[in-house]
Amino acid sequence: MVILDGKKISNQIKDEIAAEVKEMKSNGEKVPHLAAVLVGEDGASLTYVGSKVRACERIGFESTLVKLPDTTTEDELLAKIADLNADDDIDGFIVQLPLPKHIDEQKVLLAVDPDKDVDGFHPANFGKMALEMQTFIPATPFGIMELLKRYEVETSGKHAVVIGRSHIVGRPISILLSTKDKVGNATVTLTHSRTKDLEAFTKDADIIISALGVPNFLKADMVKDGVVVVDVGITRVPDETAKRGYRIVGDVDFENVSKKASYITPVPGGVGPMTIAMLLKNTLLARQRGMAKKA
């Protein structure tokens, strides 16, 4: 069994990006600048956005955190997005999800300039991804694909079962695994809450991507020997013995499933750090593509 070490690979990717930033600086070029918009005080979102901003600092990017109260109106948020779209100094930005209920998420995602949409959530970018055109690929599925690529996990002709159809993970990874790329060419089944007899699918799967958010959902008797398991779950479970009062638990019963798996991601230290690295990668691409447009 091989651990798909997202922490190690994400550090390699960050080192590669940092080297490019150093080169940009020595050529007198502007370094990439990522902005993140956070509306409200959701604890998990605060943590994620904080990690994204800190990662920027570590690799030499500029970063801007736009923190807005949860009383922010939809119009105020749209005005902020218009400012970021117009700001030539910002190469890319994200609006952290979920948004407060009074704000229409679709309207917000549509307002982001697709050339600055480093989350890859705008319909224009999502459509390009489905058509295998150059775009920004959403960071979590991009991270999963990169992890499979760097560990040379064979996907061609394999049966990949995705659990969960979210717009951020399940839906895009199901598309990416079916593309004609080297990491791709899989036969994909996208399962969700209405799937009948999920176990019949997971037991047949060569590759399982679990993006459900139910702690320890995937058990050893639900998978076959040699399966590749990617755990996207990051649920906070109360734990009085932990410093923060909670611990992060994945969708997969790691202790038992890992005994049958050929490759498996841990939680934490698997997909999570890869997401941040690929957001940085997209921001670098936004900077490079923006420069190409101006040249």
Ligand code: GUN
């Ligand atoms: N919420 C959970 N994951 C993500 C992500 O990748 N991007 C944004 N903007 N919000 C998220």
